[in-house]
Amino acid sequence: MPAQNFRVGLVFEEVSVMTRIAIDAMGGDHAPREIVKGAIWAALDYNIPIELVGKEDEIKKELDKIQKTGIKSMRGGYFSHNIKVNLSELDIKITHADEVIEMGEAVGQAIRKKRKSSIVLAVDAVAQGSSDAVVAAGSTGAAMASSLFGLGRLKGIERPAICVTLPAMKHPICLIDAGANSSSTPEMLCQFAIMGSTFVKNVFNRPNPTVGILNIGEEAGKGNELVQTAHKMLQELKEGGQINFIGNVEGKEVFHGDCDVVVCDGFVGNVALKIVEGSSLMLFEMIKEEFNSNIISKIIGILAKPFMKRIYKRINYEEFGGALLLGVKGITVIAHGRSTAYAIKNAVRVAKEAVETGVNKKIAEFFQ
Amino acid sequence: MPAQNFRVGLVFEEVSVMTRIAIDAMGGDHAPREIVKGAIWAALDYNIPIELVGKEDEIKKELDKIQKTGIKSMRGGYFSHNIKVNLSELDIKITHADEVIEMGEAVGQAIRKKRKSSIVLAVDAVAQGSSDAVVAAGSTGAAMASSLFGLGRLKGIERPAICVTLPAMKHPICLIDAGANSSSTPEMLCQFAIMGSTFVKNVFNRPNPTVGILNIGEEAGKGNELVQTAHKMLQELKEGGQINFIGNVEGKEVFHGDCDVVVCDGFVGNVALKIVEGSSLMLFEMIKEEFNSNIISKIIGILAKPFMKRIYKRINYEEFGGALLLGVKGITVIAHGRSTAYAIKNAVRVAKEAVETGVNKKIAEFFQ
Numbered sequence: 133m134p135a136q137n138f139r140v141g142l143v144f145e146e147v148s149v150m151t152r153i154a155i156d157a158m159g160g161d162h163a164p165r166e167i168v169k170g171a172i173w174a175a176l177d178y179n180i181p182i183e184l185v186g187k188e189d190e191i192k193k194e195l196d197k198i199q200k201t202g203i204k205s206m207r208g209g210y211f212s213h214n215i216k217v218n219l220s221e222l223d224i225k226i227t228h229a230d231e232v233i234e235m236g237e238a239v240g241q242a243i244r245k246k247r248k249s250s251i252v253l254a255v256d257a258v259a260q261g262s263s264d265a266v267v268a269a270g271s272t273g274a275a276m277a278s279s280l281f282g283l284g285r286l287k288g289i290e291r292p293a294i295c296v297t298l299p300a301m302k303h304p305i306c307l308i309d310a311g312a313n314s315s316s317t318p319e320m321l322c323q324f325a326i327m328g329s330t331f332v333k334n335v336f337n338r339p340n341p342t343v344g345i346l347n348i349g350e351e352a353g354k355g356n357e358l359v360q361t362a363h364k365m366l367q368e369l370k371e372g373g374q375i376n377f378i379g380n381v382e383g384k385e386v387f388h389g390d391c392d393v394v395v396c397d398g399f400v401g402n403v404a405l406k407i408v409e410g411s412s413l414m415l416f417e418m419i420k421e422e423f424n425s426n427i428i429s430k431i432i433g434i435l436a437k438p439f440m441k442r443i444y445k446r447i448n449y450e451e452f453g454g455a456l457l458l459g460v461k462g463i464t465v466i467a468h469g470r471s472t473a474y475a476i477k478n479a480v481r482v483a484k485e486a487v488e489t490g491v492n493k494k495i496a497e498f499f500q
Numbered sequence: 501m502p503a504q505n506f507r508v509g510l511v512f513e514e515v516s517v518m519t520r521i522a523i524d525a526m527g528g529d530h531a532p533r534e535i536v537k538g539a540i541w542a543a544l545d546y547n548i549p550i551e552l553v554g555k556e557d558e559i560k561k562e563l564d565k566i567q568k569t570g571i572k573s574m575r576g577g578y579f580s581h582n583i584k585v586n587l588s589e590l591d592i593k594i595t596h597a598d599e600v601i602e603m604g605e606a607v608g609q610a611i612r613k614k615r616k617s618s619i620v621l622a623v624d625a626v627a628q629g630s631s632d633a634v635v636a637a638g639s640t641g642a643a644m645a646s647s648l649f650g651l652g653r654l655k656g657i658e659r660p661a662i663c664v665t666l667p668a669m670k671h672p673i674c675l676i677d678a679g680a681n682s683s684s685t686p687e688m689l690c691q692f693a694i695m696g697s698t699f700v701k702n703v704f705n706r707p708n709p710t711v712g713i714l715n716i717g718e719e720a721g722k723g724n725e726l727v728q729t730a731h732k733m734l735q736e737l738k739e740g741g742q743i744n745f746i747g748n749v750e751g752k753e754v755f756h757g758d759c760d761v762v763v764c765d766g767f768v769g770n771v772a773l774k775i776v777e778g779s780s781l782m783l784f785e786m787i788k789e790e791f792n793s794n795i796i797s798k799i800i801g802i803l804a805k806p807f808m809k810r811i812y813k814r815i816n817y818e819e820f821g822g823a824l825l826l827g828v829k830g831i832t833v834i835a836h837g838r839s840t841a842y843a844i845k846n847a848v849r850v851a852k853e854a855v856e857t858g859v860n861k862k863i864a865e866f867f868q
Contacts, residue, residue: 236719357683382774382778383771399768400771403716408775409751411754411755411780439787443783447783
């Protein structure tokens with residue numbers, strides 16, 4: 133693999149410049165305001181350079197506001213922050229982008245037509261080497277497609293996959309693929325397993341992470357053809373000492389945290405992720421409803437609020453920041469469409485950690 | 501369709517005998533104790549005859565205990581009940597079964613070899629007409645296989661499906677297939693849609709229920725080949741006025757309750773169901789942990805307990821009793837393996853409602 137195609141690893145190991153993160157300032161439900169705020173917050177908190185990609189005038193307007201009033205932000209719908217900022221002390225680069233790819237646009241067409249869109253140029257910043265990773269909260273499809281075309285696949289990887297960090301009782305775990313591919317082959321599942329395992333080993337710093345396949349029963353031979361074949365292939369990888377495969381994992385066990393890497397097809401993973409989000413929101417809604425039912429319940433609700441806050445913090449997507457697109461020659465972090473400044477700040481942290489731990493280089497090494 | 505093959509509908513409409521429910525007394529983690537207790541509780545509460553199928557001596561031992569001490573039971577891990585029972589006032593039939601199909605046994609083989617097992621004989625009771633429905637908390641595979649072989653498929657149905665009732669903000673909804681089939685065709689998904697729609701219309705008494713397909717995006721054209729093809733076919737059924745198809749439903753929307761029938765492949769449905777169970781359990785674990793962290797939190801926890809109980813009751817699987825296996829010529833209710841007496845009591849209620857609303861007859865009518 134030629135060195136220029138693998139800048140991420142090189143930056144970390146050979147060049148001692150600081151990691152710069154490019155952020156698509158125009159992507160997400162609350163863009164550009166929350167995105168710019170989150171990026172500045174990250175630059176401040178992690179002491180790193182950033183590159184804001186989007187409509188220059190809009191970005192500058194947001195920066196002016198931040199300079200004047202600081203960063204006011206919500207976190208978990210609860211805590212508000214007010215942080216004073218002196219922008220002249222930060223290393224902020226602005227890259228102008230004329231266009232924006234909107235949610236729901238046909239991705240393939242949009243990527244080809246809007247060559248000057250914020251997401252395409254943000255990925256380009258990584259491809260050209262002005263930044264080391266990209267954070268995007270807009271269309272997931274657009275972020276994936278522009279990363280795939282703009283950065284290229286890692287050698288040996290058939291298809292990139294979305295690696296998402298989930299809260300669990302023991303410690304956070306990773307689910308891969310969370311929706312990059314709507315149908316997969318057993319070979320792809322094996323690659324997801326290796327990428328996820330490499331991620332957990334390096335970013336979470338857990339040696340020999342356990343890898344399981346998301347299935348509808350514990351016994352081998354359970355499930356559809358895809359997972360049955362993948363099970364056999366993963367067993368072989370285990371016997372070859374390449375991954376710590378522990379067999380099938382059922383949905384109800386995922387949140388114990390005993391399985392570090394939960395491997396699945398992107399369709400199944402995306403459904404699972406979103407249905408968990410939906411059911412958790414319902415639970416919190418119900419808790420609110422019950423505590424709001426009368427005056428006494430309201431008082432008890434106020435007393436219980438700090439505990440609810442702590443739980444919300446433990447499972448809140450904002451804390452996890454974003455999901456990594458693994459398998460491309462560069463780091464792309466896909467943040468939630470609803471991302472607040474706080475979520476973006478954490479997404480930048482995820483990108484920074486991925487760059488600094490050289491996860492891509494380790495994946496490439498495996499396939500060499 | 502010959503009348504003798506369709507006793508369920510006939511019982512309700514033409515013969516005025518009471519619905520009798522057969523219960524596999526040996527199936528489930530807490531069998532026979534909780535199963536027998538739940539069955540007696542149901543007989544008492546719903547004033548219906550029951551047929552207990554299993555090892556006669558063990559069943560009689562449990563009945564003796566109930567006669568002496570009444571039904572002591574837990575509910576949602578919280579409430580304990582103590583109900584006095586005079587068994588001589590109830591209509592209880594015992595059918596002896598020599599064998600039990602254990603969890604994890606290879607189903608096909610077990611069904612053929614253990615012809616005198618409790619689940620096979622319980623289904624047989626429905627096939628022979630001594631009971632009108634069967635409730636089973638043991639091996640789901642064994643319950644499905646014995647129902648399929650013992651009762652046969654409804655005309656026009658390719659494969660039976662598990663129809664599970666889920667709590668949602670607005671009102672409970674149904675998810676079908678929750679795991680009867682580990683791979684499906686688009687035609688099967690259409691049949692699931694019709695069965696689920698018929699179930700909601702008749703059992704939940706909601707005219708014109710909305711039907712959606714579980715997918716990874718809202719727009720048509722999203723998802724894998726299976727759901728894309730099924731989407732087109734369901735659209736045609738809608739245009740023919742046969743179902744109220746509303747398109748794709750994402751996991752996060754399932755619990756709003758706007759979509760009455762959520763259709764999916766059994767692999768996806770089973771993963772979704774179990775991962776929701778897992779994440780909800782984690783949330784309740786976290787709530788417990790937070791309230792147990794110090795003396796003040798413990799006091800607030802005690803104050804908040806009634807509210808938590810109410811929420812737990814709203815989402816507790818025990819309240820929903822069990823899932824219906826739809827598409828076979830008879831009613832089979834599959835209860836949770838962990839079923840307590842309270843869950844079994846509610847599973848019997850589900851069976852009774854399914855018989856009395858003639859849901860199978862309505863499905864058969866559709867396909868005629």
